[in-house]
Amino acid sequence: MFRLCLALIFLISLIKIYESSVVVPFNDCGSKSTTVKQLNFDCDEGIPEPCSFLKGKTYHGRISFTTKAEVPKGVIVLHAIIGSATLPFPFTKSDLCSDHNLTCPIASGASEVLTIELAVPSFAPATDLLAQFEVKPSSGSKTDIMCVEFLAQIKDSNDIAV
Secondary structure (H helix, E strand, C coil), X not given: XXXXXXXXHHHHHXXXXXXXXXXXXXXXXXXXXXXEEEEEECCHHHCCCCEEEECCCEEEEEEEEEECCCECCCEEEEEEEECCEEEECCCCCCXXXXXXXXXXCECCCXXXXXXXXXXXXXXXXXXXXXXXXXEEXXXXXXXXXXXXXXXXXXXXXXXXXX
């Protein structure tokens, strides 16, 4: 009975994530081993462009893609591009093959959905930015496996209209 309750809670959580997410417009910024089909995020207020994130909250996203070549493993790197400055964005779950609903290696021609949990630090500045999400090879080639950019903004919780 306990397992059934846990499974039901997990299922409801997944449905809630999928219900609140919106399709976010994006630009491909150099994906070599994948074709990105769709980007979804649970943007604050449900507005996809710019996708708003509140400081101190955690957001969930999904990237649907098809591989053009086998992807043995990879490292996820996030950047915030503000004006002409490209700044690293804190992200602890950088291993593509762990915590992202993927099993590596990913075969060539496979259609997959990468899940991401993004915690926005409370110390992040409130600003408009271009968010850059990259998957790089773990070693060897410097060519991006995947790269997408989308318009975003980080807000203070007191910036929300009531």
